[in-house]
Amino acid sequence: MCKAFMIAGTHSGVGKTTITIGIIGYLSKKYKVIPFKIGPDYIDTAYHRFASGNSAYNLDVYMLGDDYVKKSFLKHALSGDVALVEGVMGMYDGINNTSYGSxxxxxxxxxxxVVLVVDASGIAASVSALVKGYIEYxxxxxxxxxxxNKVGSEKHYKLLKECIERDLGIKAFGYLPQDDMISLPERHLGLMPIYETKGEHNFSxxxxxxxxxxxxxxxxxxxDVELKKDDLDDGKAAAKTKEDIKIAFAYDEAFNFYYQDSLDSLIYAGVELIPFSPLHEDVIPKDAVGIYLGGGFPEVFAERLSKNHSMLFSIKESIEKGMPVYAECGGFMYLAKKIVDLNGDGYNMVGIFDLDAIMTKRLVNFGYAEAEVVKDNVLFKKGDVIFGHVxxxxxxxxIHDDFAYEVHKPHSEEKWPCGYVYKNCLGTYVxxxxxxxxxxxxxxxxxxKDYGREMGKYGI
Known part of the structure; x- marks a missing residue:
């Protein structure tokens, strides 16, 4: 049996991530905390994992659907003492102008x-009207x-607390003062990944x-909700016995964007996942019969990646031999000829696709996306429909004309090609x-498995 609650915010930037990470870290001194993040964000879940010492999971209704969200939450939450869910954007902000997925x-x-995080800077009695709107909506x-959050003084907090408890009959659970010492480091796409902070931020x-x-x-x-194992209707069979199927996945400062449920799905199916570093190692793991290149920030490490010639050659040679490779976003960029930064400087990458990944000053096709599979590939069959995020x-x-996906945003008919295919390699921004x-x-x-047999790998 475990406790469960959500930390939500009135709007983006209100400080819910800082407060969530802080509460996870504080509770983890006494309890086993299982953290969750609503929406597709990878960076926040990495901070959750750091603070809790446990895997963190994304609960994304658009990408997973209601049933998979519920199954994922119950399965993982029940493995701990406290399940803490961090919200996304403002509490009612969902897809387009709806609350769906919020x-x-x-x-x-x-x-x-739900515990609602409120930015208290520049506000006093009006806070009751603000919070009342969220309650009654x-x-x-x-x-x-x-x-x-961002409370000016203890006196300021007492005023806010009195207003909330008097006018609305709900609790004020406390506050954080304005303090640069607890602000999290940021970069162009949000928080700086925890892997790059190098322990410089004092989370204690x-x-x-x-x-x-x-x-x-x-x-x-x-x-007032206590989850019980009886609530878990998990009709899945037991996990498969581990087979001699080893799949390498890139995991270092440059590549670390993976949904934990994605990795768990491979492990559950019997795969042994082997982490490797395109930054620090010379070749892919020798027993690997497949590669998973997740997202990340290869542009930040482009020069170092380009200088690791032996790794670039190892991956390219494996793909040319027919090794199955799935590459998402940053991993896909890594398979291009070059990554070209905002200064116009280009850095050689693997070169599987005869394309250059050109950095831009703004997000491209940002948001949720639906893709129709128009060509068989290492993951999907023609006619499949997938739901993702860009x-x-x-x-x-x-120039590349071998695509597996036709992609469009929800409620839009405008389509663009993605899912770049070369031999048994699939690269995509989705x-x-x-x-x-x-x-x-x-x-x-x-x-x-087929590749392993062709290569005469032991045990395949």
């Missing part, structure tokens, strides 16, 4: 109590209380501030969560 939508889907959302200060200024025990006591500020320049596509997992494993 923090509020998921809170209702999972019957989670959808009364099926169970807002239990608020945490105030944040955890101490949480314990000093926020009533975390009060939050737990207010959670988040990159680069574009491919060059991120997906493999949990929703067990057939794609099995298909990729099957291609890896």
């Amino acid at each position: 923090s509020a939508y998921v809170a209702k889907l999972l019957s989670l109590p 959808d009364k099926d959302v169970k807002i239990k209380g608020v945490i105030f 200060i944040l955890y101490d501030r949480i314990g000093e200024f926020i009533d975390v025990d009060g939050i737990l006591d207010s959670c 988040f990159h500020n680069s574009k491919m320049s060059g 991120h997906i969560n493999l949990l929703k596509y067990p057939n794609a997992v099995e298909r990729f494993i099957s291609h890896c």
Whole structure:
């Protein structure tokens, strides 16, 4: 049995990620905390994993659908003592001008109590009107209380607390003062990935501030939902016995954007996943019969990646021999001829696709995307439909006419090609969560087995 609740915000930038990470770190001193993030964000979940010491999971209704979101949440939450879900954007901000997929939508889907983070800078009694709007907009959302961020002083907090509890009858669980020491480092696409902070940020200060200024025990006591194993209707068979199928996945400072459920889906299917570093190692793992190149920030490390000639050659040679490779976003950019930065400087990459990844000053095709599969490939069959997310500020320049996907945004008929194919390699800007596509997992494993047999790999 475990406690569960959500930290949501009135709007983006209100400080819910900082507060969530702080509460996770504080609670993890005493409890096993299983963290979750609503939406497609990879960076926040990496911070959650760092703070908790446990895997973090994305709950994305558009990409997974309601049923898979519920299954993922219950399965993983019940492995811990506390399940803490971080919301996305403002509480009611969903796809386009709806609340579909929003923090509020998921809170209702999972019957989670909500703690609302409010930016208190420049506000006093008006806070009651603000929070009342969030309570009454959808009364099926169970807002239990608020945490105030950027509070000017203890006196300021007492005023805010009095207003909220007097006018609305909900709890004020505490606050964080304005403090540059607890601000998280940022970069062009949001927070700087935890892998690049190099331990320079003192998270213990944040955890101490949480314990000093926020009533975390009060939050737990207010959670009237206690998850039980009886709630988990997991009709899946037991995980498959591990086979001699080894798939290498890039994992270092440059490549670390993976949905944990995607990795778990491969492991559950019997795969042994072997991490390797395109930055620091010379060749791919020798026993690998497939490669998974996740997203990340290869543009930040382009010069170092380009100088690792032996790794570039190892990957290219393997693809030319027919090794199955799936590359998403940053991994896809890595397979281009070059990555060209904003200064026009180009850095040689693997060169599987006769294209250059040109960095841009703004996001390209940003947001959720639906793709129709128009050609068989190592993951999908023609006619399949997949739901994903696009988040990159680069574009491919060059000529390539072998595509597996036709992509469009929700409620839009404008399409563009993606899913670049070369032999048994699939490269795409569209991120997906493999949990929703067990057939794609099995298909990729099957291609890896075939390759292993052709190469005479032991045990295949």
